[in-house]
Amino acid sequence: MRKNELVIFGRSPFIDKVDVGHILQNYTTVGFNHFGQHYPVDHLFYYDKYYEDIRDDVGKVWVPYHWPKPPRDSMCYAPRPSKKPFVPAKWFNNPSGGKCPILGHCYFTVSLAINWALIQGYTRIHLVGIDHIETDAQFKHHDNIDAPNRLTPLVHKGIKSYIEIAANYAQIFQTNPDVWDDWNLPKLNVESLYNVIEE
Numbered sequence: 001m002r003k004n005e006l007v008i009f010g011r012s013p014f015i016d017k018v019d020v021g022h023i024l025q026n027y028t029t030v031g032f033n034h035f036g037q038h039y040p041v042d043h044l045f046y047y048d049k050y051y052e053d054i055r056d057d058v059g060k061v062w063v064p065y066h067w068p069k070p071p072r073d074s075m076c077y078a079p080r081p082s083k084k085p086f087v088p089a090k091w092f093n094n095p096s097g098g099k100c101p102i103l104g105h106c107y108f109t110v111s112l113a114i115n116w117a118l119i120q121g122y123t124r125i126h127l128v129g130i131d132h133i134e135t136d137a138q139f140k141h142h143d144n145i146d147a148p149n150r151l152t153p154l155v156h157k158g159i160k161s162y163i164e165i166a167a168n169y170a171q172i173f174q175t176n177p178d179v180w181d182d183w184n185l186p187k188l189n190v191e192s193l194y195n196v197i198e199e
Contacts, residue, residue: 005122005125006028006030006117006126007126008029008030008110008113008117008128008130010110011032011033012129012130015128015129019194021039024040026193027126029042030042030043031043032047033045033046036055037055044061044062045116046062046071046109048109061073062076062077063075064079065078065095076098076100077100077102077116078101079105080102080103081106082105082111085115085118085165103119107158108159110130111163114163117170118166118170123171124173125171126188127173133156133182160182163185164185173185173186175188
């Protein structure tokens with residue numbers, strides 16, 4: 001396992017070109033929503049709605065604190081709209097008891113995971129399947145479960161800006177060569193994540 005490195009999986013069609021299983025063996029991993037039906041990531045984040053049938057071997061499941069019926073053994077967080085990541089650890093007194101971290105939210109669930117990763121101290125973050133092509137077409141997912149609504153180019157540009165701000169605090173790499181020219185981030189071939197380095 002590589003220390004201080006994190007792979008964040010999105011759900012774009014690029015995932016179908018990736019050896020996800022190989023990466024799962026070597027890195028701490030994050031996924032979103034339906035991704036937890038397909039792969040046993042270490043952390044699964046939800047924001048908009050709860051999808052059924054999470055795999056038993058998925059690690060921690062993160063949900064907004066206000067969900068009335070969270071899935072099994074969930075960790076709660078308090079989403080707060082933000083145009084920049086809340087880098088310092090901040091805490092919210094959960095009305096149902098205990099504290100949960102405040103995570104900045106900007107358009108997409110990946111913003112929550114980025115904020116969480118910075119708070120946790122990850123210094124290298126690899127984006128795999130997070131493309132955000134600036135279009136108003138329906139959001140496409142690798143598993144053919146598409147978003148119900150259309151999004152604007154401005155929204156896709158907004159999440160890119162958020163992640164680029166986060167890159168001031170950690171190295172963040174884009175691994176999809178099809179969108180390299182659209183992101184102001186360092187480029188990394190996804191195949192390089194398959195190499196095992198013992199630490």
